[in-house]
Amino acid sequence: METSLGNGVESKSPVIHVKEKLQTSLRYGVDSKSLVIHAKQEFPLNSVTHLQCHAELDTRIGAPTYLCVMIRRYFPKQHASLAVGMQYYRRQKLWYNVRGKKAFPVTANESVNFQIKGKYDVDEKIPEKKPRGAAEFTWSIPNVNKDQDMMLKVGYEVVEKVPYFQIRENNWTLNVNSNWKWQVRYAL
Numbered sequence: 001m002e003t004s005l006g007n008g009v010e011s012k013s014p015v016i017h018v019k020e021k022l023q024t025s026l027r028y029g030v031d032s033k034s035l036v037i038h039a040k041q042e043f044p045l046n047s048v049t050h051l052q053c054h055a056e057l058d059t060r061i062g063a064p065t066y067l068c069v070m071i072r073r074y075f076p077k078q079h080a081s082l083a084v085g086m087q088y089y090r091r092q093k094l095w096y097n098v099r100g101k102k103a104f105p106v107t108a109n110e111s112v113n114f115q116i117k118g119k120y121d122v123d124e125k126i127p128e129k130k131p132r133g134a135a136e137f138t139w140s141i142p143n144v145n146k147d148q149d150m151m152l153k154v155g156y157e158v159v160e161k162v163p164y165f166q167i168r169e170n171n172w173t174l175n176v177n178s179n180w181k182w183q184v185r186y187a188l
Helices: none
Strands: 004-006 023-029 036-044 049-058 063-075 080-089 093-105 112-123 129-145 148-157 162-169 172-177 182-187
Touching: 049 080, 129 162
Parallel strands: none
Antiparallel strands: 023 036, 023 182, 036 049, 049 063, 063 080, 080 093, 093 112, 112 129, 129 148, 148 162, 162 172, 172 182
16 A cells, blocks of 8 residues: 655655646635635656645735745655755745655554654745754544545644644645644645
């Protein structure tokens, strides 16, 4: 059984499988004042390296609030990925970043994984830096009911010292942290 490493990547196979169609979702959270439309697309550069683009459109102001372009390299045998890129936030301007993720299968069928992930952002003028890191357990539960898959995630953001939880059911995702910040997503 192949399991997902994230973003449509299968972790057991030496060949990377990417969701090549545009992925879109509607997002709303406690920090939002409006519904956000999020889009993500990956363009394969070779079998293990992809150009990944993200964008968010705020429906209240009718303008993009987030744009991101990065080169992501997958290491399927190591259950890992590394990315470098830049992102633009409407209020925070331009940031450069490096991201990494490593999964450690806990069960033989890889339905339960322990993941560590990190991100390091530097703003366009270099003085401000934002490190982030998390450790999390994920449990993928295929076919809970007919045509219903679930994923549960529990983790800890180490820099901000905040535990968080995610439950995903087919197209719906709910994210909650211990500060009661939440976000709901619906994948179109």
